[in-house]
Amino acid sequence: MASRPSLIQVAEQVGVSPATVSRAFNRPELLNAATRERILSTAKRLGFRPNKVGRSLRSGSTRTLGLLLPTLANPVFAACFEGAEAAALDAGYSVMLATTGYDSERERLAARSLLDHRVEGLILTVADPADSATLDELGSSGVPFVLAYNESDDHPCVSVDNHAAAGDMVSHLAAQGHRQLALISGPLAASDRAAHRLTGAMARAETLGLPAPIHVSMSRHTAADRCRLKELLAAPQPPSALFCSNDLLAAAVIAELATLGRRVPDDLSVCGFDGMDFGALMVPSLASVHQPSREIGSHACRELLAALAGRPSHSQRLPHRLLDGGTVTAPGPP
Numbered sequence: 001m002a003s004r005p006s007l008i009q010v011a012e013q014v015g016v017s018p019a020t021v022s023r024a025f026n027r028p029e030l031l032n033a034a035t036r037e038r039i040l041s042t043a044k045r046l047g048f049r050p051n052k053v054g055r056s057l058r059s060g061s062t063r064t065l066g067l068l069l070p071t072l073a074n075p076v077f078a079a080c081f082e083g084a085e086a087a088a089l090d091a092g093y094s095v096m097l098a099t100t101g102y103d104s105e106r107e108r109l110a111a112r113s114l115l116d117h118r119v120e121g122l123i124l125t126v127a128d129p130a131d132s133a134t135l136d137e138l139g140s141s142g143v144p145f146v147l148a149y150n151e152s153d154d155h156p157c158v159s160v161d162n163h164a165a166a167g168d169m170v171s172h173l174a175a176q177g178h179r180q181l182a183l184i185s186g187p188l189a190a191s192d193r194a195a196h197r198l199t200g201a202m203a204r205a206e207t208l209g210l211p212a213p214i215h216v217s218m219s220r221h222t223a224a225d226r227c228r229l230k231e232l233l234a235a236p237q238p239p240s241a242l243f244c245s246n247d248l249l250a251a252a253v254i255a256e257l258a259t260l261g262r263r264v265p266d267d268l269s270v271c272g273f274d275g276m277d278f279g280a281l282m283v284p285s286l287a288s289v290h291q292p293s294r295e296i297g298s299h300a301c302r303e304l305l306a307a308l309a310g311r312p313s314h315s316q317r318l319p320h321r322l323l324d325g326g327t328v329t330a331p332g333p334p
Contacts (some may be wrong), residue, residue: 005046013042046304053321065113065304067097068124069108069148070191074222074248075276076124076293080148083297084123091305093120102127102190102221108134115141121304123297125149125181128192129157136275144307149193150301156313158300160291162196165320167204170242170272170331172322177330178241178269181205181213182232184253185245194221197273201243214239222248233262240269240331247272247279247288253280254327265329275323284326291320 011018016035023030024039029199043049065088080279085095095207096119101105104127114122122145126132127154129206137144147157166183173181183201185194203214216232218225232238250272254264265268265284272279275290295318304315 004117005043005048007048010039010043010046011050013046014038017032037058041284044084062094062118063121064117064298065093065095065301066111066117066120066122066124067095067120068101068110068122068123068126069097069113069222070102072099073276076246076274076291079276079284079293080125080158080297080300083299084148084301085295086167087298087301087305091301093296093305102187104133104190107140108137109193111138111208115143121145123300123304123310127302128195129155130192137228141284142306144313145311146300146304146307149294151196152315153191156303156315158296158303158316158318159193160296160320162193163200163203163318165272165289166197166243167201167207168320168322169273170201170204170210170213171208171244171327173269173271174205174288176241176269176328178239179210180237180239181210182239182242183215183245184218184242184249185215186249190219191221197245200264210303211237213243218249219248222252224249224252226256226259226318227252229256230260233268241328242268242270244270244272247274247276247286250286250288250327251278254295264327266332269331273327275321278322279325280327282327286323287325287328288323289320290323292318301312 007021008018011021021039024036028036034040067084072078096117098110098114100110115282125148126134129135129147129150149158149159150157183198188195198215205213216228242254251271254270262268271287273289275288279286279288297317307313
């Protein structure tokens, strides 16, 4: 295998000193345009790439941000990563990613690992920012961070208003004629987003004079338990609509309902939260609350970059909207 071209080889080819080649990559403003262009074109022809590790050791800056997310199996978080990475690259930063599997201890260890790799700041989604050992440690480290999807009064965050968004879906279901609703979620202790959606649904149902929605917690955030659904549907006052706390869970619920002989939406309406693209490909299409995940990632990254530049970072609530899919219709006769 051919050896990697060195900075000295580039300098010899161009006829300048190694220090001048180094400046072309690290302080290009110090060179005239013609010299800089000759160096860059020669480096490209030879296949030379500057050593970022060595540069970071000399400058004390890694130009790397950490991104800590629950999972990439959910397209929501994959879109967030894409948005954050694009904003970072535009600013000359790279992104180091870690996932937590919704596990608080793994979350804490993953954050430590990112800090050990000398990331300059962190974008992260934690289980609950009001009670987070991860955020306590980050606060002690002095490394700036911005929360994505979490809502917090104490830390900079970028999210939608989960409480209001869930309430708007309840109003939509009520307008279709649904009165008894159920909210299906994963473990609330691992997701403050699901908890806010539940309280938002409960509050709006009370405002509209509806019975309190039944809450059913699944053991996982994106998988439906057939036995729990069967028990729910056998209740004396079964719900006519199931509001799932995310789109993957909604898709799993619809699949399990089919095994129980229930058709959506003829027998039961189902909706989700996230508004992911795959929902539009389902038959019928999935009704959902859309949150702009890519923008959540990019806005969180920009807020973090502002903090790294010494400017104050701010929390942002981005707008949500309802997607009126075919999985929700007026309830049939009891």
